[in-house]
Amino acid sequence: MASKRPIVIGLEVHLQLGTKTKLFCSCSTDYIGKTPNSNVCPICLAVPGSLPLLNDSAVALASRMGLGLHCTIQKYSNFHRKNYFYPDLPKAYQVTQYELPIATKGYLDIESDGGAKRVRIHHLHLEEDAGKLVHPTADGRLTGASYSLVDYNRGGVPLSEIVSEPDMSSPAEARDYVMRLRQLARYLDVSDGEMESGSLRVDANISLSNPDGSLGTRVEIKNMNSLKSLERALEYEIARQNKVLDTGGRLVQETRLWDDAEGVTRSMRSKETAADYRYFPEMDLAPIVLTDEEIEAFRRSMPELPWEKRERFMRDFGLDQEETALLTEQKELAAYYEAVVKAGAPPARAANWVRMEVMRLLNELGCGIEDFPTKPGTLAQLVSKVEKKELSSTVAKDILALLVREKISLDEAIARSGASATRLTGDALDEVIRKIMTANPDVVATIQSGQDKKGGKAKFLQGLIMKETRGQADPKEVAASLERLLQG
Numbered sequence: 001m002a003s004k005r006p007i008v009i010g011l012e013v014h015l016q017l018g019t020k021t022k023l024f025c026s027c028s029t030d031y032i033g034k035t036p037n038s039n040v041c042p043i044c045l046a047v048p049g050s051l052p053l054l055n056d057s058a059v060a061l062a063s064r065m066g067l068g069l070h071c072t073i074q075k076y077s078n079f080h081r082k083n084y085f086y087p088d089l090p091k092a093y094q095v096t097q098y099e100l101p102i103a104t105k106g107y108l109d110i111e112s113d114g115g116a117k118r119v120r121i122h123h124l125h126l127e128e129d130a131g132k133l134v135h136p137t138a139d140g141r142l143t144g145a146s147y148s149l150v151d152y153n154r155g156g157v158p159l160s161e162i163v164s165e166p167d168m169s170s171p172a173e174a175r176d177y178v179m180r181l182r183q184l185a186r187y188l189d190v191s192d193g194e195m196e197s198g199s200l201r202v203d204a205n206i207s208l209s210n211p212d213g214s215l216g217t218r219v220e221i222k223n224m225n226s227l228k229s230l231e232r233a234l235e236y237e238i239a240r241q242n243k244v245l246d247t248g249g250r251l252v253q254e255t256r257l258w259d260d261a262e263g264v265t266r267s268m269r270s271k272e273t274a275a276d277y278r279y280f281p282e283m284d285l286a287p288i289v290l291t292d293e294e295i296e297a298f299r300r301s302m303p304e305l306p307w308e309k310r311e312r313f314m315r316d317f318g319l320d321q322e323e324t325a326l327l328t329e330q331k332e333l334a335a336y337y338e339a340v341v342k343a344g345a346p347p348a349r350a351a352n353w354v355r356m357e358v359m360r361l362l363n364e365l366g367c368g369i370e371d372f373p374t375k376p377g378t379l380a381q382l383v384s385k386v387e388k389k390e391l392s393s394t395v396a397k398d399i400l401a402l403l404v405r406e407k408i409s410l411d412e413a414i415a416r417s418g419a420s421a422t423r424l425t426g427d428a429l430d431e432v433i434r435k436i437m438t439a440n441p442d443v444v445a446t447i448q449s450g451q452d453k454k455g456g457k458a459k460f461l462q463g464l465i466m467k468e469t470r471g472q473a474d475p476k477e478v479a480a481s482l483e484r485l486l487q488g
């Protein structure tokens with residue numbers, strides 16, 4: 001990304017916490033595809049006189065995420081009311097943590113140009129989500145709508161907002177930060193972290209530094225619903241800001257919306273300041289008070305984290321960085337791979353099989369590893385047969401494809417693939433070689449008269465033999481036996 005001025009990026013990520021019920025009531029959080037306004041109650045509809053009650057699971061998930069981000073979990077935190085009027089917000093204020101968030105001062109390590117980079121986390125706080133406006137237009141946008149409807153199913157769903165320091169200096173770094181944040185959330189079972197469905201939303205703050213090194217005016221961009229659009233939006237904004245500054249213009253602090261179809265950002269509103277929101281303490285909710293023991297219990301409940309798993313895979317299985325990154329991308333795939341190794345497959349070969357064949361078949365099936373039909377134990381047996389040279393890898397790949405498609409046993413698949421469990425060798429192999437030699441007298445004569453200097457003809461015969469044996473013979477043995485039979 002070319003920019004003559006240094007790029008400064010800070011991200012605010014809203015992560016929907018995977019609780020069963022909402023933050024302050026017992027309504028279900030399952031809103032996708034549900035009848036509008038079916039998961040609502042007096043609390044999340046803000047009926048006067050109703051009182052919120054804090055969901056402990058949301059506190060636990062936010063704490064886990066905070067710990068995963070190396071934050072300090074606060075023993076005392078509380079809620080404020082953030083006032084603004086919008087039809088998707090029935091109370092006309094959002095209940096959110098403000099001065100005293102639940103987790104503060106952490107970091108997340110990302111990758112930048114092959115090296116490691118530490119992005120500081122300012123804090124993580126809890127807040128409730130708003131409802132959703134539904135516009136009856138073809139593209140679902142407000143423009144052209146003669147009326148709008150509001151669905152409160154999402155209103156009150158728990159979010160954690162994770163605010164980074166402005167430590168990123170390119171769109172690629174911002175992308176890597178979001179990818180790693182999402183991976184962490186998934187490892188911790190905190191959130192499904194899907195950008196498309198809105199479980200993970202990114203507001204990107206970006207500025208270009210002044211010649212004296214001081215920070216420039218920042219712009220906040222919203223409405224990116226994929227990693228790709230996050231990168232594109234940032235790139236667009238870098239070019240736009242450079243151009244404004246080049247032509248002697250001044251930037252204003254504002255919020256801009258990314259238009260994915262047009263590939264541009266548009267000014268939405270001038271940036272509101274804290275004073276605009278008239279924050280004040282939420283008196284209907286008790287503060288969140290956590291004891292040292294409770295925080296310690298959250299810490300103990302933490303699973304192995306992505307970077308810990310990566311380190312262990314490289315150490316215990318002797319895998320390189322790239323292989324490890326692929327295998328640990330999703331913890332479910334990592335668990336599958338480990339189970340294959342545990343069931344007796346050699347780590348390096350198993351890594352190859354999972355990375356190449358299993359991934360390819362998953363792609364074909366369009367499913368996740370949870371639904372992959374072949375159990376790790378079966379794959380381990382198959383891989384071990386290849387390792388022991390009982391099956392060639394070509395045949396074994398066909399067998400795996402058969403296993404996946406037909407959902408049959410390994411023995412059956414081996415039988416059906418035509419490959420016997422023992423490979424073709426010795427006399428049986430000689431028989432095949434003789435057959436091929438008899439069928440190709442001219443080639444044999446050429447070789448025997450010493451005219452096959454480059455060995456091309458011999459290679460040709462080896463190819464025919466491998467084909468005839470359907471890959472069940474060991475290529476080295478084929479070459480040696482062929483040479484022996486040609487000589488004598």
Ligand code: ADP
Nearest residue numbers: 008009010011012164165166205206207215218
């Ligand atoms: P607000 O809550 O008004 O959005 P904050 O001060 O909390 O403002 O900052 C929000 C985000 O903006 C943070 O992620 C921070 O890293 C980022 N940020 C702050 N200053 C800059 C800047 N000059 N350039 C880019 N990002 C910035």
Ligand code: MG
Nearest residue numbers: 012203205220
């Ligand atoms: Mg902000």
Ligand code: ZN
Nearest residue numbers: 025027041044
């Ligand atoms: Zn409710």
